[in-house]
Amino acid sequence: MTKTFVVAVAAIIAAVGVGTPTLSATRDSVRLGMTLEPPVLDPTASPAAAIKEIVTNNLMEGLTRVSADGSVKPALAESWTVSEDGKTYTFKLRRGVKFHDGSPFSSADVVYSISRAMSPEGGNPGRNLYRAIDKVTAPAPDIAVFTLKNPFFTLPYVLALGDSSIVSEKTVPTNKTNPVGTGPFKFSRWVKGDRVELVKNQDFRDKDKIRLNRATFRFIPDPNAIVNALLAGDLDAFPLGVPTESVERFKKDKRFKVSVGMTEGETIVSINNGKKPFDDVRVRRALSHAVDRRAVIDGVMSGYGVPIGSHFSPLHPAYVDLTGLYPHDPAKAKTLLAEAGYPNGFALTLRLPPPQYARKGGEIIAQQLERVGIQAKLEPLEWAQWLDQVLSRKDYELTIISHVEALDYDRYGRENYYWNYANNKRIAELVVSADQAGSTAQRNAVLQDIQKQLALDAVNVFLFQLPKIGVWNANLVGLWENSPSPSNDLTDVHWTK
Amino acid sequence: MSTAVVSIGRFFRYGNFAIGIALTGLVGLTALVSFFWTPHSAILIDVAAKFRPMSAQHWFGTDHFGRDVFSMIMVGARNSIAVGVVAVSASVTFGTALGLLASARRGWIEELLMRMSDLAFAFPAVLTAIMITALWGPGAINAILAIAIFNVPVFARVTRGAANAIWAREYILAARAAGKGGLRITVEHVLPNILNVLIVQATIQFALAILAEAGLSYLGLGAQPPYPSWGRMLRDAQSYLFEVPEQAIYPGVAIAIAVLGLNLLGDGLRDAFDPRLVRKR
Numbered sequence: 001m002t003k004t005f006v007v008a009v010a011a012i013i014a015a016v017g018v019g020t021p022t023l024s025a026t027r028d029s030v031r032l033g034m035t036l037e038p039p040v041l042d043p044t045a046s047p048a049a050a051i052k053e054i055v056t057n058n059l060m061e062g063l064t065r066v067s068a069d070g071s072v073k074p075a076l077a078e079s080w081t082v083s084e085d086g087k088t089y090t091f092k093l094r095r096g097v098k099f100h101d102g103s104p105f106s107s108a109d110v111v112y113s114i115s116r117a118m119s120p121e122g123g124n125p126g127r128n129l130y131r132a133i134d135k136v137t138a139p140a141p142d143i144a145v146f147t148l149k150n151p152f153f154t155l156p157y158v159l160a161l162g163d164s165s166i167v168s169e170k171t172v173p174t175n176k177t178n179p180v181g182t183g184p185f186k187f188s189r190w191v192k193g194d195r196v197e198l199v200k201n202q203d204f205r206d207k208d209k210i211r212l213n214r215a216t217f218r219f220i221p222d223p224n225a226i227v228n229a230l231l232a233g234d235l236d237a238f239p240l241g242v243p244t245e246s247v248e249r250f251k252k253d254k255r256f257k258v259s260v261g262m263t264e265g266e267t268i269v270s271i272n273n274g275k276k277p278f279d280d281v282r283v284r285r286a287l288s289h290a291v292d293r294r295a296v297i298d299g300v301m302s303g304y305g306v307p308i309g310s311h312f313s314p315l316h317p318a319y320v321d322l323t324g325l326y327p328h329d330p331a332k333a334k335t336l337l338a339e340a341g342y343p344n345g346f347a348l349t350l351r352l353p354p355p356q357y358a359r360k361g362g363e364i365i366a367q368q369l370e371r372v373g374i375q376a377k378l379e380p381l382e383w384a385q386w387l388d389q390v391l392s393r394k395d396y397e398l399t400i401i402s403h404v405e406a407l408d409y410d411r412y413g414r415e416n417y418y419w420n421y422a423n424n425k426r427i428a429e430l431v432v433s434a435d436q437a438g439s440t441a442q443r444n445a446v447l448q449d450i451q452k453q454l455a456l457d458a459v460n461v462f463l464f465q466l467p468k469i470g471v472w473n474a475n476l477v478g479l480w481e482n483s484p485s486p487s488n489d490l491t492d493v494h495w496t497k
Numbered sequence: 498m499s500t501a502v503v504s505i506g507r508f509f510r511y512g513n514f515a516i517g518i519a520l521t522g523l524v525g526l527t528a529l530v531s532f533f534w535t536p537h538s539a540i541l542i543d544v545a546a547k548f549r550p551m552s553a554q555h556w557f558g559t560d561h562f563g564r565d566v567f568s569m570i571m572v573g574a575r576n577s578i579a580v581g582v583v584a585v586s587a588s589v590t591f592g593t594a595l596g597l598l599a600s601a602r603r604g605w606i607e608e609l610l611m612r613m614s615d616l617a618f619a620f621p622a623v624l625t626a627i628m629i630t631a632l633w634g635p636g637a638i639n640a641i642l643a644i645a646i647f648n649v650p651v652f653a654r655v656t657r658g659a660a661n662a663i664w665a666r667e668y669i670l671a672a673r674a675a676g677k678g679g680l681r682i683t684v685e686h687v688l689p690n691i692l693n694v695l696i697v698q699a700t701i702q703f704a705l706a707i708l709a710e711a712g713l714s715y716l717g718l719g720a721q722p723p724y725p726s727w728g729r730m731l732r733d734a735q736s737y738l739f740e741v742p743e744q745a746i747y748p749g750v751a752i753a754i755a756v757l758g759l760n761l762l763g764d765g766l767r768d769a770f771d772p773r774l775v776r777k778r
Contacts, residue, residue, distance in 0.1 A: 223736050245561075245737050299544040299562055356736070363562065363722045367542045378721050380635055 027495040029214035030476065032488060033229060033238040037193065037219040040176035043162030044117060047125035049404055052162035052486040053240070054196055054217050059100075060165035060181030063091050063110065063144070064156045070315060070484035072156045076105065076166055076182060077144070086151030086438065093142045098203055099168045100186045107138035113166045114146075114159075126163030128410070132435055151436040153443050154407070161406075161485060184210045184491055194219065198490075211494035230256070230471055237472030239479050239488050244302035250471045257474045260304055261482035265402040265466030266311050267357055269365060270390075272397050273459060274420025282340040284458035287398075288326035289333035290372040291365055291461050300360045305464035310451040311409055314465055315482060318444035322455040322462075333372040345373025348397045352378060353386040357466070358400040365400070394418045402466045406485050409450050412459065421459050514765025520758025524751075528574040537565035539572040540723045548741050557747050560730070561737060566744065569725040570751050576726045577755060580637065580710040580719075581703045584644035589699055591645075592652020597687065599653070600660035601679045611657065614650030622647040622705070623712050630718040637720040640713045644706045655698050659691040693770035697763055704759035711752050727752050 038050035043060065057065055063077035074080075077091040097105040116122040118130045132152030137145045146155065158164060171180040179187050184207070185198040195218040200210055218235060220226050223243040229235045230242075230250070240263070242250070250256045269291065277283045297305040306314050309322030337345060348369075352362040359380060366376040376398070381389065390396045396418075403411075411417050413428030421427070430450045437443035455462070468483045478492035531539075536556065546563035549555050557566035599607040617625070629643035630636075663669065664687065672682050713719040714728025722729070727748040734745035 224738055227739060243736060245740055249739060295542075295544045299542070299547070359717075360561075364542055364544070367540075367723065380717055380721070 028212055029216070030212055030490070030493060031216045031218060031234070031236045033218050033220050033226060033235040034488075035219070035221050035226070035241045038196075041179040041187070041190065041196070042167075042175040043165050044113075044122070044124050044167060045176055049486040053488050054198075055179055055181070056162035056165065056485070056487040057183065057489040057491060058185045058198060058215070058487075059179050059183045059187055060162070060167065061183050062159045062161065062164045062166060063093075064160040065489075066157070066160045066485040066487070068480045068482070068484070068489070070482070072160055075160070076110075077159075080156065086153070086436075087148045089146040089148070089155055091144045091146070093144060094205065095142055097182050097205060099171070099182055100180045100201060101168065101171060103168055103170060105166070105168075105182055106141040107144040108141075109166055109168055110144040111136045111138045112169050114164065116172075117164060124163055126161065129158045129161065129163060150432075151438065153435065153437055153440075157407075162487070185212075185215060188214075210491065212490055215490055217488075236476055237470065237479060239470040239472065240468050240483060242469045242471045244300075244304050244467075244469060247302060247304065247469060247471075255474055256471050257476070259468070259470040259472070259479070259481045261468040261470070261480070262306060262313065262315050263404060263466045263468045263483040264313050264315070264406040264408075264485070265404040266308060266313065266408075267305070267361075267400070267402040267463045267466050268311065269461035269463065270396075270399045270401055270419060271460050272394060272418075272420055273422055274394070275397060277340065277342060277346060278397065279422070280340045281458060282336045283342070284461075285326060286333040286336035286340070286372065287369070287374075288458050288461050289329045289336065290374070291368050291463070292328040293323070293463050294328070295368070296361050296364050297464050299364045300357050301464070301467065304467040304469060306467075307464050308462045310455040310462055311403070311412065311460070312447070312451045313406070315484060316407075316447070318447035318451075320448050320451050322451060325455050326458065330368075330371050337372060337374075342373075345375065347375040347377065350376045350378050351386065351390055351396045351399045352380045353390075353399070353401060354380075354383060355402070357402065361400050361463070391418050394420060400463075404466070404486070409447070409454070412450070412454055419459060421457070423453070423457050423459075426453060511765070513761045514768070517758050517761030517763070517765050520754050521762050522758075524574050524755045524758060525578065527571050528578045531568075531571035531575050535565075535568035535571050537568045539564060539568040539725050548737075548744075551743075558741075558743065560744060561733060564725075566730075566747055569730060570727070570747055573725045573727045573730065573748065573751065574755070576637070576720050576724065577707045577710055577752075580641050580644065581706040584641045584706045584710075585648065585699055585703050587641075587645040588648030588702070589652055589695065592649045592654075593656045593688075593695060595649070595653040596656025597660055597683050599657045600664060600687070601683050607657070610653060614653050617647065617650040623709055626709055626713055627716065627718065630713060635713075635718040635721060637724070640710055640719040643713070644709050647709075648702050648706065651702060652695070652698065655694060656691060659694045660687050663687045663690050693766075697767045697770060700759055700763035700766060704756045704763065707752065707755050707759070 034050060034053060036050045038048050038054060040046050041051060041055060043051045043055050061075045063075060064072050065075040067073045076094055076097065078094050080089055080091045082089055093107055099105060114130070114136045117124040118127065118133060132148045132150055134147045134149045139145060165181060167175060168180060177190065184201055184204045186201045188197040188199045190196045195216050198215045200213045204210060220229055226238055226242060227246045230238055247258055250258045271278050271284055271287065273279060293307045297303060297307065307323045308314065309325055312319055337343065350362050350366060352358045362378050366378055369376045390399050410431045412421055413424050413431045415424065427450060430446055434443050434446040437446055470479065472479060475496045476493065477496055478494055480489060541564065543563035546559050547561050549559040551558050555565050555567065557570065560566055595610055599610045625647040626643035629646060630639050633639045669682060669686060672686055710719055711728035714726040715732045719728055720726040730748035731745060734748065738745060
């Protein structure tokens with residue numbers, strides 16, 4: 001009896017033992033996890049970052065690409081030149097590139113894709129990105145010329161974003177569910193509510209450099225399920241959004257690599273500048289002094305998150321550290337409130353969207369505000385309610401939100417944006433002069449002026465840069481540490497063993 | 498032999514009742530004491546002190562914001578009981594009134610009220626509560642209203658059933674013959690005779706109300722921060738289940754004690770009131 005049992009166990013162990021190495025020897029596929037499922041798979045049709053996390057650089061490409069370090073590199077364009085006055089960009093395109101459906105890529109597709117992105121009928125979520133472009137022309141099949149209204153230094157960067165993906169006119173109607181691009185991977189299938197599968201594009205121009213044959217993106221919103229899936233080996237990687245409280249656990253486990261990088265997400269307490277008493281800069285500064293960023297980062301993000309003092313990413317070379325402008329100082333906050341006519345504070349409502357940084361952060365911030373005499377009532381909202389009440393109707397006093405788009409400082413220059421920022425014209429001017437700056441140094445100087453102006457006006461309470469916490473198998477390499485633009489670029493991803 | 502069986506049966510009957518009283522009393526007492534004393538503040542956040550283990554200073558340790566969990570459990574008891582008492586009282590009042598009305602009038606009023614309560618029964622109770630709080634917005638008051646509303650048809654049904662049986666009694670006929678009106682008969686004869694049924698039902702609905710409140714809080718629809726509630730503590734602990742599993746146990750056990758206590762109490766009361774059981778003894 002016992003003998004039989006031992007033999008059986010030995011047989012099982014042998015079977016498992018033999019099975020594992022054969023599995024690992026043929027590792028040419030990867031299973032990645034994401035928290036949110038994209039609504040559609042066409043990045044030119046919807047702003048959801050989840051689309052770009054799957055499609056950009058994998059399925060679809062732009063003329064340029066953002067690489068892991070944030071620099072702009074050639075993609076469908078081999079090279080480009082800028083005219084003396086900075087108003088004409090000439091892109092030399094790669095020859096012999098084919099879309100996944102077999103049709104050839106040429107400058108006509110560039111003209112079509114960008115013109116469509118610029119037109120209001122095109123429905124592109126990033127239409128404002130193309131504000132400086134006058135027209136795009138195709139003098140030759142491998143040449144695309146961008147004529148600008150004014151110098152626009154950021155053009156090559158803008159063309160790397162998912163919004164600027166080059167698509168074929170033929171497949172546009174079906175791209176939402178069956179995306180066709182020119183990238184190293186082709187769309188295979190989408191199991192709604194579960195996963196999207198990609199396969200290697202055997203016609204890719206650099207196909208020998210692509211070492212994965214298959215990639216699966218699985219959607220797991222529940223924090224505990226994410227941790228479980230990684231521990232059980234159901235996922236090879238969860239590149240963005242691993243629950244911060246589980247980081248220590250993965251760090252101790254040799255099977256995993258933990259990557260703590262940065263996203264473009266500025267997490268802020270948005271203030272309705274148009275509503276009394278927040279139209280008074282002293283009140284807004286008092287709020288900044290009252291909030292202790294460090295406590296929020298420790299309490300909500302388990303300490304992961306870089307404090308920011310303005311609406312700008314610390315990853316960018318033009319970043320200035322303004323966190324010292326309004327140090328945590330409840331006494332100072334009280335003085336400012338008294339000067340503004342509120343010696344006994346006042347009551348306000350803090351509306352919180354679903355993410356943990358908002359819901360948990362709200363609890364901490366409410367208590368910090370209470371210490372300076374401000375009674376904050378917390379009101380949790382679902383996403384649809386938040387988008388409607390706060391973002392569209394501007395019916396709010398304070399809210400907590402992460403602005404995840406890259407270089408989104410231009411929103412402070414907009415009329416009627418939900419902050420109701422009074423000094424927006426000044427920022428709009430600065431945005432234009434940054435766009436038209438002749439050199440990087442000049443542009444960075446203007447970007448710094450923007451950061452300082454926003455901090456000086458204390459438009460919002462700037463909390464921290466949302467971290468990119470990724471966990472993946474220790475044998476997997478090539479995933480991005482930071483997220484300079486939303487994308488899970490699989491071009492360089494491969495297994496070391 | 499048979500005497501032994503009977504006494505064991507009695508022990509379980511009365512033993513359960515005693516346990517029910519003890520557990521319910523414990524929860525009630527905890528809530529009461531929390532008004533005057535808690536070891537620490539149940540609200541004050543001190544992130545630097547998060548996830549302290551059990552100690553003489555923090556009996557149940559501290560949570561992810563460094564709050565004392567024991568104090569939170571104590572104040573949370575207050576929340577659960579308050580929601581249960583208010584919601585059940587409101588639904589007893591309205592449900593009983595409707596049930597008595599249906600029973601006294603019969604005819605189309607009875608039909609209408611009972612079909613309406615059928616309609617309310619068609620939806621699962623907690624789903625109704627979620628719908629209501631989603632509509633009116635989350636918060637303790639709306640949670641109470643939601644729980645009260647889904648309990649109204651329960652009491653209307655129970656009242657009407659019990660009252661109909663009373664109305665068929667001969668002493669009602671006598672009262673009628675004496676010239677008493679429907680309202681007077683209801684108040685003087687029907688209500689006192691169905692009170693025991695209502696008390697038992699109220700105790701059981703109380704337990705369900707506590708569960709429902711915990712469920713709503715767990716979904717973020719009940720009492721809002723900073724006020725502690727067991728359901729929300731459970732939800733918060735869930736995100737740290739791998740790191741500090743004990744944090745999920747405390748509120749879980751608290752909810753279990755309250756619900757178990759009330760259920761045993763309800764069972765005991767039913768046994769005590771049930772005339773058939775009395776006859777057997």
